[in-house]
Amino acid sequence: xxxxxxxxxxxxxxxxxxxxxxxxxxxxxxxxxxxxxxxxxxxxxxxxxxxxxxxxxxxxxxxxxxxxxxxxxxxxxxxxxxxxxxxxxxxxxxxxxxxxxxxxxxxxxxxxxxxxxxxxxxxxxxxxxxxxxxxxxxxxxxxxxxxxxxxxxxxxxxxxxxxxxxxxxxxxxxxxxxxxxxxxxxxxxxxxxxxxxxxxxxxxxxxxxxxxxxx
Numbered sequence: 001x002x003x004x005x006x007x008x009x010x011x012x013x014x015x016x017x018x019x020x021x022x023x024x025x026x027x028x029x030x031x032x033x034x035x036x037x038x039x040x041x042x043x044x045x046x047x048x049x050x051x052x053x054x055x056x057x058x059x060x061x062x063x064x065x066x067x068x069x070x071x072x073x074x075x076x077x078x079x080x081x082x083x084x085x086x087x088x089x090x091x092x093x094x095x096x097x098x099x100x101x102x103x104x105x106x107x108x109x110x111x112x113x114x115x116x117x118x119x120x121x122x123x124x125x126x127x128x129x130x131x132x133x134x135x136x137x138x139x140x141x142x143x144x145x146x147x148x149x150x151x152x153x154x155x156x157x158x159x160x161x162x163x164x165x166x167x168x169x170x171x172x173x174x175x176x177x178x179x180x181x182x183x184x185x186x187x188x189x190x191x192x193x194x195x196x197x198x199x200x201x202x203x204x205x206x207x208x209x210x211x212x213x214x215x
Contacts, residue, residue, distance in 0.1 A: 011094060013113050015135070015147035030055060030092040038086040045073035049080050055092045081117070090132070098157070112150030113169075121155055124163030124181060129153055133169050156191070158210065176210050
């Protein structure tokens, strides 16, 4: 996959042809992996981690099974997020999530470019992250026949994304910040700030000992 010319253009944020055979093959792989994860229901934590890693193509070996189920589940607290399906991810390979984070149900991710979620991040249900874009010029866009593009999205550590929030391409949500439910985030969010609205705007600074500027 890394040798596809269109794949390279896609992850670099350049205009690319989404109908490329390699890209479509990976999207089909990721869709199937998401379907398998979503069908797992109340499967064990170990099984859910296996299925999650299939989505994002994480090839790390699983830790040895421990006889006690609680001890076995605890092994993953320091390695993987908790993901509550259903989930829909476009490519998977470009989606990186830190340990101790929680992704609530109905998450939609278009990971055309790299999308990173830090550690201890909380997502409400129905969050959408749109890393994909199209040309603004309709003569260049040409419906399904034209090129597509994308921009990276980065959500730093200790962020809370409220239910039904939308994060658009090119946005960075700073450490320790909170995004209000239903917000549409169109620009960067400074660390340790609360934003809300459509488009999201800064409501106030969050008072916390975690902010080095408040110590």
